[in-house]
Amino acid sequence: MEIKRVGVVGCGIMGSGIAQVAAQSGYQVVVSELNDQLLTKGLGNINSALSRSVEKGKMSPEEKEAVLGRLKGTTRLEDFGDCDFVVEAVVENMEEKKKVFAALDKVCPKHAILASNTSCLSIIEMAMATQRPDQVLGAHFFNPVPVMRLLELVRSIATSDQTLEAAKKFGESLGKTVIVAKDAPGFIVNHLLLPFMLDAVRLVERGFATKEDIDNGVMLGLNHPMGPLTLGDLIGWDTICFIADAIYEELKDPRYAPPMLLKHMVLAGKLGRKTGQGFYDYPK
Numbered sequence: 001m002e003i004k005r006v007g008v009v010g011c012g013i014m015g016s017g018i019a020q021v022a023a024q025s026g027y028q029v030v031v032s033e034l035n036d037q038l039l040t041k042g043l044g045n046i047n048s049a050l051s052r053s054v055e056k057g058k059m060s061p062e063e064k065e066a067v068l069g070r071l072k073g074t075t076r077l078e079d080f081g082d083c084d085f086v087v088e089a090v091v092e093n094m095e096e097k098k099k100v101f102a103a104l105d106k107v108c109p110k111h112a113i114l115a116s117n118t119s120c121l122s123i124i125e126m127a128m129a130t131q132r133p134d135q136v137l138g139a140h141f142f143n144p145v146p147v148m149r150l151l152e153l154v155r156s157i158a159t160s161d162q163t164l165e166a167a168k169k170f171g172e173s174l175g176k177t178v179i180v181a182k183d184a185p186g187f188i189v190n191h192l193l194l195p196f197m198l199d200a201v202r203l204v205e206r207g208f209a210t211k212e213d214i215d216n217g218v219m220l221g222l223n224h225p226m227g228p229l230t231l232g233d234l235i236g237w238d239t240i241c242f243i244a245d246a247i248y249e250e251l252k253d254p255r256y257a258p259p260m261l262l263k264h265m266v267l268a269g270k271l272g273r274k275t276g277q278g279f280y281d282y283p284k
């Protein structure tokens with residue numbers, strides 16, 4: 001099956017990044033949001049990202065216009081009727097995701113592959129909301145999507161070989177290196193990342209080190225581009241807490257239990273960059 005038309009459900013941080021990368025890779029893309037206001041914001045973010053590439057001389061103004069010409073925004077899932085590959089990137093809530101999958105199953109062509117960008121939720125549960133569980137898999141992108149080189153595909157017990165192969169080809173056509181994980185909590189990357197990030201929060205909570213020293217230790221001692229507390233501010237501590245809770249719920253492994261400081265930060269709205277304050281301050 002040749003993939004020509006790509007759908008992205010949700011135009012937030014992840015959805016807009018996925019839509020941008022797909023349009024830059026030559027696909028016709030339709031991206032949806034719940035309402036016009038959110039759609040305008042998401043498309044505006046893509047426009048700004050492309051303008052930055054033009055300013056840096058990495059893209060010509062004509063290329064930018066061509067990318068935008070391949071990108072269509074909508075607030076109606078009915079507009080996904082001619083998509084070959086759809087990535088769902090809505091809020092991390094199983095009930096919401098199941099609704100999206102059931103709706104996509106009705107409007108998308110029979111051959112279409114339906115993927116979820118979930119960071120930790122069960123793929124088989126979403127797949128069973130459709131009549132095509134063999135054509136459903138996880139396509140976990142990383143933030144910021146245009147920069148990060150990895151695509152983690154997640155194969156459920158029902159995903160067919162054909163679906164996995166088509167998704168691998170699609171991921172590679174976006175310039176990503178593809179890895180494959182089973183449908184287990186946290187897949188590969190978050191399974192490894194979460195204990196590390198939660199331990200960084202525990203170090204602060206126990207007063208063992210300052211946030212700056214923890215981040216510098218990891219950046220300069222391990223050559224990571226960001227320390228774990230800066231990275232959590234980028235991802236959003238509500239997201240980290242949600243992933244930790246979801247993995248803990250499944251495995252009951254105490255390494256994934258969110259520390260109290262993290263829970264309190266989430267309750268206080270100290271979520272990171274998106275609220276202007278996390279471990280660090282981000283003045284507007």
Ligand code: 3HC
Nearest residue numbers: 049056119141142143144145146147148190225226231235
């Ligand atoms: N969108 C698009 N491009 C961006 C960007 C964004 N949000 N942020 C930075 N960039 C681009 C810049 O434009 C720049 O491009 P250039 O090289 O062409 O000029 C390049 O990335 C480098 O950016 P900067 O020079 O501004 O800053 P850095 O060198 O510090 O890089 C970073 C920024 C790429 C975010 C880097 O710090 C990094 O890689 N951090 C780690 C990110 C990471 O680990 N992400 C994974 C999170 S886990 C996840 O997503 C899974 C989920 O399930 C939790």
